[in-house]
Amino acid sequence: MTPRIAIVGAGPCGLTLARLLECKGIEYVVYERDESEVANRRGGSLDIHAETGQRALKEAGLFDEFKKHARYEDDVFTIANQQGERVFQDCQGSDAPEMDRVTLRQMLLDSIPKDKIRWGHPLKSTALGEDGHRLLQFQDGTSASGFKLVIGADGAWSKVRPSVTQAKPQYSGNHYIESRISPNSLYYPIMVSKVGAGTLMCLGSSKEIVTQRQGDGSYRIYLGITVPEDFVRGGTVDLTDTESTRRLFLSSAFFGDWADDLKDLIRYSDDFRSWPLYYTDPEAVGWKHVPGLTLAGDAAHVAVPNGEGVNCAMVDALELASKVAAYGIHDLDRAVAEYEEDMFRRGAEHVRDGLKMAALIRHEDGPSALISFFHDAMASAAAQTS
Template identity: 80%
Template sequence: MSPTIAIIGAGPCGLTLARLLERKGVDYVVYERDESDDSNRRGGSLDIHAETGQLALKEAGLFNEFKKHARYEDTSFAIANQQGERVFQIGQARDAPEIDRVLLRQILLDSIPKEKVRWNHVLKSVTLEQDGQHILQFTNGSSASGFKLVIGADGAWSKVRASITPAKPQYSGNHYIESRINPDSPYYPTMVSKVGAGTLMCLGSSKEIVTQRQGNGSYRIYLGVTVPENFVRGGIVDLEDTESTRRLFLSSEFFGNWAEELKDLIRYSEDFRSWPLYYMAPEAVSWNSVPGLTLVGDAAHVATPNGEGVNCAMADALSLASKIATYGTDALDRAVVEYEEDMFRRGVEHIKSGSTFLT
């Protein structure tokens, strides 16, 4: 007999929902594309907000465990211009401590039974049978059905979404090129002295350089640039060629006229990766509720980075779990309708507050 609910995606959103359902005694299963719980160790640092992400963790009974690992010292935030002159700065006053994404995910994974997560299940499609049942088809050749509710927590390129709405993410016109400076870098002591804890955002000429300290002391560097969608995939830049990548971004086309100390962040960066920025049109975050299906997090309302993404997603998980607990598993359609009304409002606000610094 199939569990009552299928959750597609074992990121912070899907796992928060799973943990909340676990505590409420609702049967579920999580399907995740990763091969195992340690096969994806990438991801940056997340600031978890009191009224959303922290509230969800409290309801999940995990807040004390979260606090053991949360970095309150990294809540400091500064804005500088392209000459490196700081024009705004706040210290450790915000109740939005940082935690590495992989660590938050592990806390959530450890809080639910291991057999509730099915690894190496990449969702291929969701089909509707004549009896009204949704069948999940996976790329490994397996399938699953018999669920009363399938929840897409499968990110911006959700496969569940296609069975609910034709809406798709749009390219924003902007990319982050992500890299890092590790503690073994010769530049690391200078990085610590000049940047220190928290996040530094440098803005100028429709570009951006962001530095953010991670839990292991390393720094992630994000180069924000306005480039074509195929900038990386189309071969305009080869991020595997570290030296040519550095030369390109140090050229006059990108950051050549920025302060030397900021260009040093590029000179000493390693492991360049592409992060094209997509978003859902606000008017697309609304649809007629589909019995047996719904979306949470980026699957419903992906936005350009604004510091709210994981918090909005965890708020979705809390809202949906609460509605399910209120109406019970025999009235899931009613629970979903009320959840979606709440989520639509929150999702549109989230998208509209997305970063616009590059436009």
């Protein structure tokens, strides 16, 4: 018999949800667009927070496994200015260890029976079937039917979302251009000695260069720039041409007046790709409950990166699984309505926080605005514990 719950998307949200339903003995099936488990091994390192992502993993019985892979030594966050001077460091251990996205995905996949994931199923749309249950229509023209609940955990460009809300992600005005410095690069030993563990965020002239150490020791570099939405698609830069890409970002239009040490991060990195950054209008995180359908994670509330996206997605999974278990398979709409009430508040707050962080990060005064924010946050946390 077809399981009554379909999850669309095997990202951190969909797989955490699948694992939690598995633990609770509730039948489900996951449909994922990737062709196989190994088809998509990309993605940077994610910091998994104690109160959110780690809480979900504890509930999923995966915390011991998580600790085997979690990089507590990379829980170091440093801010520098565009001269490369380090002006702030937080290495107090905020209990937000790093884990590569591929490792997190693999850990979750290993905790779910293989036959519960249908790879190579890119969803096109959802519809109401003649039996009154939800129907999934895939891009290859096939379909799957009979679901009492379809959960769209299919990320920012969700194909479930149009059946639930008119809201669409908006372009934030900013891109991250991602690249990498691998252990086999000539520059790697210098990188290790100068940057070391964790994340280094260099801020100035409303731009940023972020370096982040990955599980295999390589470094991801993110160039944060304000450019039109079609900057890459429209042909302003061809990221497959490494030399011309480096030249462009080293020019005066971008990082030409930054410290030479920081420009080395561009000179020696390769494998460029782009991340135009989108967000859901916080006012649009909310809709009239649609029976048999809901959204979770980025599908419901994509935010500009603020270090919380994956954590927020995993909490959605946790709260939704708990409600489904509490009300049972025969009262799914009540479970979903209660989940949505909290998720709308949590999601909108997450998106607003992302916008606030983006404004601080891209502040024209450089790092001082973000540092003041962190100092205020630390002072208020200290006052609460004293």
